[in-house]
Amino acid sequence: MSRIVNIGKISIGGGNPVAIQSMTNTDTRDVESTLRQIEALYNAGCELVRVSVPDFDSLNSFSDIVKHSPVPLIADIHYDYRLAIGAIKKGAAKVRINPGNIGQSWKIKEIVSVAKAYRTPIRVGANSGSIKENFKGYDNKAIALAESALEETRILESMGFYDIVISAKSSSVKETIEANRYISSRVDYPLHIGVTEAGVFETAVVKSSIGIGTLLLEGIGDTIRVSIAGDPLIEVKIAKKLLKALDLKEGVEVIACPTCARTEIDVESLAHNVETWLEDINTNLTIAVMGCVVNGIGEGKDADIGIAGTTTGAVIFAKGRIVERVRKADLKEKLMKWVKEYSSKNKRA
Numbered sequence: 001m002s003r004i005v006n007i008g009k010i011s012i013g014g015g016n017p018v019a020i021q022s023m024t025n026t027d028t029r030d031v032e033s034t035l036r037q038i039e040a041l042y043n044a045g046c047e048l049v050r051v052s053v054p055d056f057d058s059l060n061s062f063s064d065i066v067k068h069s070p071v072p073l074i075a076d077i078h079y080d081y082r083l084a085i086g087a088i089k090k091g092a093a094k095v096r097i098n099p100g101n102i103g104q105s106w107k108i109k110e111i112v113s114v115a116k117a118y119r120t121p122i123r124v125g126a127n128s129g130s131i132k133e134n135f136k137g138y139d140n141k142a143i144a145l146a147e148s149a150l151e152e153t154r155i156l157e158s159m160g161f162y163d164i165v166i167s168a169k170s171s172s173v174k175e176t177i178e179a180n181r182y183i184s185s186r187v188d189y190p191l192h193i194g195v196t197e198a199g200v201f202e203t204a205v206v207k208s209s210i211g212i213g214t215l216l217l218e219g220i221g222d223t224i225r226v227s228i229a230g231d232p233l234i235e236v237k238i239a240k241k242l243l244k245a246l247d248l249k250e251g252v253e254v255i256a257c258p259t260c261a262r263t264e265i266d267v268e269s270l271a272h273n274v275e276t277w278l279e280d281i282n283t284n285l286t287i288a289v290m291g292c293v294v295n296g297i298g299e300g301k302d303a304d305i306g307i308a309g310t311t312t313g314a315v316i317f318a319k320g321r322i323v324e325r326v327r328k329a330d331l332k333e334k335l336m337k338w339v340k341e342y343s344s345k346n347k348r349a
């Protein structure tokens with residue numbers, strides 16, 4: 001088990017729940033837009049947000065952003081040690097640096113000294129695109145990636161700093177998995193995992209699900225980021241579904257039949273609607289959306305509540321037993337009634 005690291009109010013490692021992380025893609029100098037995006041990420045279920053601090057103007061804004069952020073913020077710093085120190089002093093809950101690109105040892109020591117004083121953890125690591133020169137000749141790219149990340153770790157350790165989170169990300173799923181297995185077998189720091197530059201939606205979802213999912217099933221990984229080109233809100237939604245699918249998060253799971261010639265209802269749009277209607281429910285509940293009563297009720301009998309299409313509307317069923325026949329227009333209202341009833345019964349049980 002990894003050791004515990006506290007990132008503001010969120011503790012990771014040591015058996016704590018896996019935390020969802022994302023990153024803003026607004027201009028950090030624009031406080032209002034950045035805070036708006038952080039709020040939206042938080043409302044969607046994001047627990048940690050990384051913000052780039054590329055220059056001193058951004059650092060000034062970061063100070064205001066931290067004050068109003070509902071989630072702990074991680075300052076993403078490259079090259080300039082003064083930005084890292086400034087971000088820590090202004091309230092970053094963690095900083096992401098790579099000592100290797102900060103430069104001289106005394107600069108890293110300065111960061112470490114302030115991080116110790118403020119009890120701010122540091123995330124170090126490597127991406128497939130930033131493997132250090134001395135590991136580039138390795139035949140095994142995953143080991144090169146892992147060793148590159150571990151070397152960054154050793155720099156901090158040599159300065160007596162151990163409040164560390166490590167990441168080793170590749171755009172290759174296999175490399176990501178192998179590199180993180182390698183690291184977790186050698187050190188007990190919490191790992192931030194994800195497949196980097198995973199691509200556009202479908203590709204990114206597939207790659208992240210395999211990469212992150214495989215590692216989490218092996219007990220490796222303490223925070224996750226599903227990297228998708230575009231709106232970070234989508235990353236958080238997918239991350240929640242991923243954790244839910246692995247039973248690492250509570251919430252509603254909507255299952256749906258693949259549809260066929262028997263389908264009596266628009267399964268796809270109804271399933272999307274049901275997800276939206278129930279997205280604020282944080283207790284475990286499986287809802288089946290099935291196209292017909294012929295097979296739908298039997299196939300959905302393990303679901304807590306289900307909907308199956310009929311020629312005249314739909315039926316609502318619970319654990320495989322029909323409890324009500326409804327018109328399509330009343331579906332939302334009736335489903336919510338049964339969900340409420342199910343939830344309160346389960347609370348009493």
Ligand code: SF4
Binds near residue numbers: 258264290293294295
């Ligand atoms: S539940 Fe009904 S509509 Fe859906 S795939 Fe099965 S038979 Fe077809």
